[in-house]
Amino acid sequence: MKKCKYCQSEIDSKAKICPYCKKKQGPKIVKWIIIGIIVIGIIGAVLSKKEEENFKKEYSQNDIVTYKNVKYSIVKVEKTKGSNQYFQAKEGYEYVKVTIKIENNSDEKISYNALNFQMVNGDGAEASTYTITAEEDIQLHSGDLDAGGKVEGVIIWEEKQGDTGLKLRYYNNALIDKNYTFQWTLNN
């Protein structure tokens, strides 16, 4: 004997339908709802992983990249030997000044950090920002952006003069991610 799941009457332990209330003695609906939620969760995780994998990683300098509803763009790239004794590239090198714009089109606050941008040169060597900037430049630091907020700033790297293989990489999480999220190939 067992108890009917619905009316609690004593019924035969093998009964599939309760003779009193006529209800099916299958697993309770709650169980199915929980299973349903888990299945939907798994499907959601698989789809978002797929979306991540399908995200285009390669761009050219003029492309505006939208990643997680945040727009990243290169406003301009300038190359200079420097302008004064404190801002002077070493022999055979030049400064590559990149003005980057970040626009938060998502509906939540985001954080940005200049260290998420790394430049890779024609030899395949990657480096984070070169810290000194000319006085007139507005440096891109780190901070938060409200929903709808935007910021623009300069990051400077020192690279071999005339390097035609420069690429600017963005890491969504520079501390954890081994592979870049996307990269721009700079114009020559």
Ligand SMILES: [Zn+2]
């Ligand atoms: Zn019953």
